Amino acid sequence: xxxxxxxxxxxxxxxxxxxxxxxxxxxxxxxxxxxxxxxxxxxxxxxxxxxxxxxxxxxxxxxxxxxxxxxxxxxxxxxxxxxxxxxxxxxxxxxxxxxxxxxxxxxxxxxxxxxxxxxxxxxxxxxxxxxxxxxxxxxxxxxxxxxxxxxxxxxxxxxxxxxxxxxxxxxxxxxxxxxxxxxxxxxxxxxxxxxxxxxxxxxxxxxxxxxxxxxxxxxxxxxxxxxxxxxxxxxxxxxxxxxxxxxxxxxxxxxxxxxxxxxxxxxxxxxxxxxxxxxxxxxxxxxxxxxxxxxxxxxxxxxxxxxxxxxxxxxxxxxxxxxxxxxxxxxxxxxxxxxxxxxxxxxxxxxxxxxxxxxxxxxxxxxxxxxxxxxxxxxxxxxxxxxxxxxxxxxxxxxxxxxxxxxxxxxxx
Amino acid sequence: xxxxxxxxxxxxxxxxxxxxxxxxxxxxxxxxxxxxxxxxxxxxxxxxxxxxxxxxxxxxxxxxxxxxxxxxxxxxxxxxxxxxxxxxxxxxxxxxxxxxxxxxxxxxxxxxxxxxxxxxxxxxxxxxxxxxxxxxxxxxxxxxxxxxxxxxxxxxxxxxxxxxxxxxxxxxxxxxxxxxxxxxxxxxxxxxxxxxxxxxxxxxxxxxxxxxxxxxxxxxxxxxxxxxxxxxxxxxxxxxx
Ligand SMILES: Nc1ncnc2c1ncn2[C@@H]1O[C@H](COP(=O)(O)OP(=O)(O)OP(=O)(O)O)[C@@H](O)[C@H]1O
Ligand SMILES: [Mg+2]
Numbered sequence: 099x100x101x102x103x104x105x106x107x108x109x110x111x112x113x114x115x116x117x118x119x120x121x122x123x124x125x126x127x128x129x130x131x132x133x134x135x136x137x138x139x140x141x142x143x144x145x146x147x148x149x150x151x152x153x154x155x156x157x158x159x160x161x162x163x164x165x166x167x168x169x170x171x172x173x174x175x176x177x178x179x180x181x182x183x184x185x186x187x188x189x190x191x192x193x194x195x196x197x198x199x200x201x202x203x204x205x206x207x208x209x210x211x212x213x214x215x216x217x218x219x220x221x222x223x224x225x226x227x228x229x230x231x232x233x234x235x236x237x238x239x240x241x242x243x244x245x246x247x248x249x250x251x252x253x254x255x256x257x258x259x260x261x262x263x264x265x266x267x268x269x270x271x272x273x274x275x276x277x278x279x280x281x282x283x284x285x286x287x288x289x290x291x292x293x294x295x296x297x298x299x300x301x302x303x304x305x306x307x308x309x310x311x312x313x314x315x316x317x318x319x320x321x322x323x324x325x326x327x328x329x330x331x332x333x334x335x336x337x338x339x340x341x342x343x344x345x346x347x348x349x350x351x352x353x354x355x356x357x358x359x360x361x362x363x364x365x366x367x368x369x370x371x372x373x374x375x376x377x378x379x380x381x382x383x384x385x386x387x388x389x390x391x392x393x394x395x396x397x398x399x400x401x402x403x404x405x406x407x408x409x410x411x412x413x414x415x416x417x418x419x420x421x422x423x424x425x426x427x428x429x430x431x432x433x434x435x436x437x438x439x440x441x442x443x444x445x446x447x448x449x450x451x452x453x454x455x456x457x458x459x460x461x462x463x464x465x466x467x468x469x470x471x472x473x474x475x476x477x478x479x480x481x482x483x484x485x486x487x488x489x490x491x492x493x494x495x496x497x498x499x500x501x502x503x504x505x506x507x508x509x510x511x
Numbered sequence: 512x513x514x515x516x517x518x519x520x521x522x523x524x525x526x527x528x529x530x531x532x533x534x535x536x537x538x539x540x541x542x543x544x545x546x547x548x549x550x551x552x553x554x555x556x557x558x559x560x561x562x563x564x565x566x567x568x569x570x571x572x573x574x575x576x577x578x579x580x581x582x583x584x585x586x587x588x589x590x591x592x593x594x595x596x597x598x599x600x601x602x603x604x605x606x607x608x609x610x611x612x613x614x615x616x617x618x619x620x621x622x623x624x625x626x627x628x629x630x631x632x633x634x635x636x637x638x639x640x641x642x643x644x645x646x647x648x649x650x651x652x653x654x655x656x657x658x659x660x661x662x663x664x665x666x667x668x669x670x671x672x673x674x675x676x677x678x679x680x681x682x683x684x685x686x687x688x689x690x691x692x693x694x695x696x697x698x699x700x701x702x703x704x705x706x707x708x709x710x711x712x713x714x715x716x717x718x719x720x721x722x723x724x725x726x727x728x729x730x731x732x733x734x735x736x737x738x739x740x741x742x743x744x745x746x747x748x749x750x751x752x
Contacts, residue, residue: 110610416606419567420668421595421623423588505568508602509558 107430108437111406122402123442125395126487130446130480131453132388137476138454140381142469147377149467151369153294155235157330159340159365161187161347163322166362181322182360185310187350188228188326197342199335202233203328207313207320213306215267215278222263224280224306226313234329242274242289250309253316258289262303280306281317336365392483395442396491403435403495414499415507424500431499435492436485443484447477512579514675514707515541515564520573522559522730533559534730536573541709543675546702548710548718548738551727557711558680560727564709565598565678566590578675595623599669601694603681605661607653613640613664614649620672639667643697659690666697670706677701680711695720696744720744 112119163180188205191197207226212219229247231237245256257280264273264287273287285308294302314320330339340363347361348354407414414427451472458470522534533556541547549557562568563575566582575582577597582590599620607616617636621627640646643663648656656664662682669677679698683691699720702708712718719742726734 107608107611114610412606413608416608417619417623418591419565419594419600420620421591421672423591423623425588426623503568505562508562508567508606 105433105437108434111434112438112441118402119438122398123395123438123445125391125398126439126442126484127395127446127449129388129392129395129487130443130484131450132391133385133480133483134447134450134472134476135454135457136381136384136388137479138450138470138472139457140377140384141471141473141476142458144374144377144381145469145471146466147373148370151366151373153236154366155327155329156366157333157336158234159328159330159336159343159363160369161326161328161343162362162364163325163360164362165357165359180360181320182351183323183326184321185323187347188323188328190350191326191328191343191346196346197328197339199331199339199342201329201331202230203326204228204231204234205310205323205326207310207318207322207324209313209318211281211317213263213267213278213280215276218267218269220266222266222304222306224257224308224313224317226308226310226318228310231307234327237294238292240290240292242287244289244307245309250311253312254309255283255285255312255316256288256309257285258291258307259287260291260301260303260305260307261293262301263306264290266304280308283316330365333367336367340365392487396439396487399435399438399488400491400495402438403431403492404498406434407431407495407499410499411502411507411510414502415504415510418502418504419508427500428493428496431496432489432492435496436488439484439488439491440481443481446484447480450480513540513576514543514545514578516574516576516579517564518574520563520570520575522556522563522568523571532730534563534570537730537732539725539732539735541707543707544702544705545723546699546708546710546721547723547725548712548721549725549727550712550715550718552713555727556730557713557727559730561678561680561709561711565600565676566594591623595620596672597675599666599672599674599677601662601665601669601677601679601682603684605658605665605685607656607661607664607668609653611653612649613645613651613653613656613667616653616664617667617671619668624672635671635673636667639671640664642670642700643667644693657690658686659693662686662690662694663697666694666701670701674706676707676709678709678711681713682710683712683714683717691717692744695742699744716742 161183163183164178185205188203192200192203204227208223210221210223213222213224229245229250232239232244239258240261242258244258245254249256259267259273267273267278268276273290276287277284278287279285285306291303310323314323328339328343330336344359344363347363348359351360353359417427454472455470458468461468517540518538519536520534520538521532521536524531524533537560549560551557559568563570566577569583577593585593608619614636617639618632621632621635637646640649643666645660645663645667648660648664653661653664666682677698682694682698686694695717698708698710708721710718710721718724719738719740721738722741723735723737725732
């Protein structure tokens with residue numbers, strides 16, 4: 099049997115009931131469009147989050163105060179103040195005999211205070227970090243330099259600004275060498291960073307970086323640190339170094355059992371896999387929801403095909419009378435169903451791509467680095483799903499049509 | 512050898528446990544090249560008999576041999592294949608595909624002829640349409656035709672595969688006398704070139720265009736005789752012969 103003929107019949111039937119056909123395939127259009135959108139936005143969001151995590155720097159081991167199990171966040175990440183982590187812990191970790199694979203490390207404290215330069219003033223965040231901070235995180239200086247070990251231990255009042263902070267405080271002026279105040283203490287700007295983009299919940303470009311001890315003693319009045327990051331020499335040594343860091347911290351804190359740990363250690367590899375897991379679950383969940391709309395669309399197709407079979411009983415009888423076998427009738431109605439879902443699918447793909455593109459334009463306008471990702475895979479998947487829906491939901495009506503007896507069909511009024 | 516041999520053939524319809532006997536032990540033969548009318552009042556079982564002879568339905572009891580072969584041994588798909596190659600149907604209500612051209616309607620049986628796919632299809636269709644004098648309407652859609660024209664296309668469709676037998680169930684029933692005459696003329700011409708024609712009708716006038724008439728009553732054949740004063744349908748009107 100020629101294939102062109104059933105396709106032409108499908109096309110004619112489609113045209114004969116344009117509006118009804120459109121309503122029927124609308125379900126498929128919406129379903130396929132949501133699959134495309136979910137896949138596109140899922141991929142872009144994953145990309146965005148992962149780039150933020152890896153944007154901090156690679157091969158990092160992070161230590162937060164407060165115990166936790168592997169999966170959950172430590173208490174300190176939820177805003178509870180834990181004071182058990184000290185700068186001396188970092189010094190112990192950085193000793194070659196303790197963690198041989200530690201290349202560098204930085205401690206962190208953070209705070210918020212009124213920053214003032216002439217008439218400009220705003221409540222903003224600052225971060226106290228070690229002098230080795232640029233060796234740990236991936237930062238590039240746009241101008242000036244970072245502070246030295248001597249400046250850090252000497253409680254120097256110097257600051258390196260994120261580019262956003264520099265613009266907010268100094269506007270068009272060159273901030274280098276200028277003096278501004280944090281909580282009424284004067285700081286001299288010695289460097290400005292290149293733009294890095296936001297990371298997690300804080301935009302690092304808006305921070306002011308000052309020496310750790312200056313922040314602890316002068317601005318915050320504390321002796322503990324909020325967190326530390328240790329740079330490991332190679333990705334292959336991450337697991338070993340993570341274990342070493344934990345061992346050192348247990349020794350430092352005189353803890354015998356792993357379950358009693360008062361700190362939490364994470365490495366970037368773990369973070370990336372955790373985030374990938376979470377975003378994958380989200381992606382599958384959303385795809386599942388899109389799948390439900392496809393199911394509804396498929397039922398619509400089945401319904402319209404059953405109506406079509408009923409309306410064309412005489413045609414089926416005639417085709418059988420002139421020699422059509424059961425498989426010819428099945429093929430004809432399956433092709434019709436697939437024709438409908440494929441048209442819906444293609445329209446859905448176009449619609450989905452358009453909406454994803456629109457979303458990326460809007461999100462980019464909101465200031466995120468959002469990539470517009472449409473993979474050929476997602477188009478392939480959407481097309482196959484559309485065809486599959488046609489076959490699955492067309493099969494029952496098609497088989498029903500093929501079983502109609504020619505004698506009864508020709509007598510049918 | 513007879514083309515069709517029917518022996519003690521019975522048919523009983525059964526719907527939801529209710530049995531309706533329609534044909535009772537019918538026995539007759541039809542030879543190749545015959546033109547036979549099956550006559551009888553409404554409900555006498557003419558269409559039922561034609562559908563069994565045309566392999567659209569199966570007998571409940573008895574034997575039916577087509578070209579010496581018992582059809583009860585065939586599956587539904589095998590019966591469809593035989594219908595495709597050896598049998599052409601013309602119905603009272605034309606049964607053309609809607610919104611489909613004359614050409615494509617005529618082509619339909621060829622689409623299911625898997626042994627000769629795409630072989631001289633165009634030639635066969637042109638020839639069939641010429642035989643019913645419809646060549647000038649090849650590209651018309653079925654709904655752009657008059658009743659008589661529709662029936663002529665239906666006949667073209669029935670003969671496009673060059674079948675052994677053409678079954679026509681009340682082919683003139685929905686037509687005015689002029690169009691009906693044209694249909695009868697075509698059937699006679701087809702019979703002249705060798706097709707066996709089996710015509711179902713309840714009108715004596717129409718039946719007399721055949722060479723032989725089977726009379727049915729309540730599912731039985733009550734008479735079987737040759738037509739003495741056969742009517743010949745030609746262009747100018749009826750001639751007694
Ligand atoms: N599918 C069926 N189920 C039950 N009874 C049926 C069925 N088809 C036909 N009959 C019955 O069989 C009998 C014969 O029907 P058939 O159509 O063969 O008559 P007919 O001689 O062709 O009549 P007409 O001249 O009116 O077309 C009728 O009484 C009809 O009610
Ligand atoms: Mg009848």
